[in-house]
Amino acid sequence: MKRNLIPPPVVWRLSLYLRELQALAGEGVEKISSRKLADGLQTTDAQVRKDLAYFGQFGRPGVGYRVAELIQQLKQILNTDKVWPVVVVGAGDMGRALLRHKGFLAKGFNLVAAFDISDKLIGMVVGGAPIRHLDELQEFVLQSDIRMAVLAVPPQAAQGVCNLLCEAGIRGILNFAPISICAPGGVTVRQVDLAAHLEQLSFHVGAQSGPPGAMLRVRTTRIATER
Amino acid sequence: MKRNLIPPPVVWRLSLYLRELQALAGEGVEKISSRKLADGLQTTDAQVRKDLAYFGQFGRPGVGYRVAELIQQLKQILNTDKVWPVVVVGAGDMGRALLRHKGFLAKGFNLVAAFDISDKLIGMVVGGAPIRHLDELQEFVLQSDIRMAVLAVPPQAAQGVCNLLCEAGIRGILNFAPISICAPGGVTVRQVDLAAHLEQLSFHVGAQSGPPGAMLRVRTTRIATER
DNA sequence: TAGATTGTTAATCGATTAACAATC
DNA sequence: TAGATTGTTAATCGATTAACAATC
Numbered sequence: 001m002k003r004n005l006i007p008p009p010v011v012w013r014l015s016l017y018l019r020e021l022q023a024l025a026g027e028g029v030e031k032i033s034s035r036k037l038a039d040g041l042q043t044t045d046a047q048v049r050k051d052l053a054y055f056g057q058f059g060r061p062g063v064g065y066r067v068a069e070l071i072q073q074l075k076q077i078l079n080t081d082k083v084w085p086v087v088v089v090g091a092g093d094m095g096r097a098l099l100r101h102k103g104f105l106a107k108g109f110n111l112v113a114a115f116d117i118s119d120k121l122i123g124m125v126v127g128g129a130p131i132r133h134l135d136e137l138q139e140f141v142l143q144s145d146i147r148m149a150v151l152a153v154p155p156q157a158a159q160g161v162c163n164l165l166c167e168a169g170i171r172g173i174l175n176f177a178p179i180s181i182c183a184p185g186g187v188t189v190r191q192v193d194l195a196a197h198l199e200q201l202s203f204h205v206g207a208q209s210g211p212p213g214a215m216l217r218v219r220t221t222r223i224a225t226e227r
Numbered sequence: 228m229k230r231n232l233i234p235p236p237v238v239w240r241l242s243l244y245l246r247e248l249q250a251l252a253g254e255g256v257e258k259i260s261s262r263k264l265a266d267g268l269q270t271t272d273a274q275v276r277k278d279l280a281y282f283g284q285f286g287r288p289g290v291g292y293r294v295a296e297l298i299q300q301l302k303q304i305l306n307t308d309k310v311w312p313v314v315v316v317g318a319g320d321m322g323r324a325l326l327r328h329k330g331f332l333a334k335g336f337n338l339v340a341a342f343d344i345s346d347k348l349i350g351m352v353v354g355g356a357p358i359r360h361l362d363e364l365q366e367f368v369l370q371s372d373i374r375m376a377v378l379a380v381p382p383q384a385a386q387g388v389c390n391l392l393c394e395a396g397i398r399g400i401l402n403f404a405p406i407s408i409c410a411p412g413g414v415t416v417r418q419v420d421l422a423a424h425l426e427q428l429s430f431h432v433g434a435q436s437g438p439p440g441a442m443l444r445v446r447t448t449r450i451a452t453e454r
Numbered sequence: 455t456a457g458a459t460t461g462t463t464a465a466t467c468g469a470t471t472a473a474c475a476a477t478c
Numbered sequence: 479t480a481g482a483t484t485g486t487t488a489a490t491c492g493a494t495t496a497a498c499a500a501t502c
Contacts, residue, residue, distance in 0.1 A: 007492075007493065009493070009494095010493090011427060011430055012423070014426075014430075015423035015426045015427065016407070016423070018426070019406070019407075019420065019422075019423065023382075023406065033458080033459060033460090035459085040407055040409070044495070045459085045460095046494075046497090047495080049459090049460065049461065049462085050462085050493095050494080050495090053462070059459075059460055060501080060502060061459050061460035061461080061501040062457075062459050062501065062502035063458080063460080063501095064460080077430070078426045078429055078430045079429040079432070079433065079434050080426055080429055084425075084429055086425070093324040093327040093328060094324050096320075096324070097320040097323070097324030098421070100320040101320060101421075103405065103422065104421075104425065107422040107425065108425075109422065109429075147432050148425070148428055148429065148432060150425075155250075171433075172428030172431060172432040174425060174428060178246060178330065179250065180243070180246075180247070180268055182267070188431040190424050190427055192421070192424060193243075194328075194401075194419070195246075195330065195334040196239070196242035196246065197401055197417050197419060198311075198331065198335075198336045198377075198401060199245070199305045199307055199335075200238060200415075201400075201415055202305055202306040202307055202311055202336075202399065203241075203304070204398075204415040205306070205374050205375060205398040205415060206306065206398075207306050234468075236469070236470095237469090260483060261483075261484075262483085270470095271470080271471070271472095272483085273470080273472070273473090274469095274471080276485065277469095277485085277486085280485060280486070284484085286483075286484055286485080287477080287478060287483080287484070288478050288482080288485080289477065289478035289482050289483050290478060290483070291482090291483065291484080292484095
């Protein structure tokens with residue numbers, strides 16, 4: 001498998017192409033050119049063709065790509081033509097929101113169980129997945145041969161849970177904790193830092209404050225949260 | 228402002244540096260070299276120095292960078308030295324999880340209100356922010372001079388809400404809907420596609436399925452959700 | 455056939471890395 | 479002073495874009 005040779009931006013765009021193609025399929029579109037696929041995805045026809053060419057020849061000159069066929073090919077490439085069982089570690093607000101999220105399943109990911117240390121959460125079933133005690137994590141992962149995990153724990157706990165997961169044989173971790181974690185070679189870690197995304201926005205939006213009122217009126221302490 | 232000249236990867240790493248520096252400050256570290264800052268952040272000392280050099284001279288040869296000072300500088304650059312009021316549109320599971328998330332405020336973002344069309348949600352207060360009817364969105368944004376919005380609506384609704392937001396003068400949108408949206412020039416849109424991140428993991432983790440059992444045992448229909 | 459569009463190569467562009475004089 | 483580390487330039491590397499012969 002010469003997966004190492006493929007530039008990361010290419011793999012990322014594969015996901016975007018797949019998403020777009022699935023939307024098109026939903027609209028009943030049956031074939032599409034690289035140009036049309038590129039439009040709206042802020043890329044170019046050449047980029048689309050070059051990206052796909054890393055993996056094979058999926059189109060026909062003069063015609064374009066068959067939508068249904070390309071979807072299947074991309075799923076095979078991304079390994080989402082089967083459904084992956086995934087564990088969620090941390091069943092706080094973010095973890096539970098992810099568990100409830102309909103849509104992962106259609107993309108090939110089934111959040112089968114969650115793990116936490118809070119007695120208030122353990123025993124709950126959220127989005128169809130039971131929340132169990134963290135102590136049961138490794139046994140569950142090993143027994144069910146789970147390969148992927150979502151990490152939604154507080155930053156201080158992230159590295160420790162990462163270690164547990166890696167020991168248990170997890171091969172891919174999606175980390176929502178705003179801290180960079182280390183995993184042994186062979187384990188892929190992806191970081192999703194929501195605050196960092198907001199910072200990218202504020203950088204581009206610029207320094208122009210709203211009227212002083214808008215900036216000063218904001219609360220510094222939060223009102224106690226309900227439900 | 229020559230912000231256009233700065234490569235996007237540089238701005239992104241600025242957020243990572245800031246996050247790391249804030250963690251260091253919490254540990255009481257007072258000064259740090261580009262090498263130490265780069266370690267653990269999967270980058271190099273040269274990259275750190277080059278990135279910072281786009282914005283000025285913040286270190287001292289032979290010494291390094293003062294942590295507290297560099298934090299302040301990075302906040303100024305990213306425009307998070309003041310707190311931005313932000314609206315959340317869509318108060319479903321994801322929207323409410325974001326509203327409850329403590330930690331945005333410390334990063335310079337205050338989720339001041341949410342908007343939805345569901346009567347079940349309107350009137351609730353989540354994470355200190357009231358959920359109001361979508362009809363009130365534009366007036367609120369205009370009156371409070373809000374510049375940034377988080378979009379957490381179903382994909383079909385995303386473009387419509389985006390249009391509303393842009394009309395009301397929003398300048399930055401963080402889009403969680405798994406669909407690519409268009410906004411007029413001057414409005415920055417960032418996409419967060421969680422399923423796409425999982426796909427990147429499955430690509431790297433590879434095609435090796437677990438034992439057939441693990442793949443086949445997964446549910447196809449979800450059990451009705453409790454909380 | 456004529457028009458459209460692919461796959462692929464070569465040219466351009468942009469980002470990262472290496473190296474080092476300047477400085478604390 | 480000697481050791482460390484910066485800011486910055488030049489060299490390398492990698493990714494995107496342009497162009498076009500091949501093909502439907």
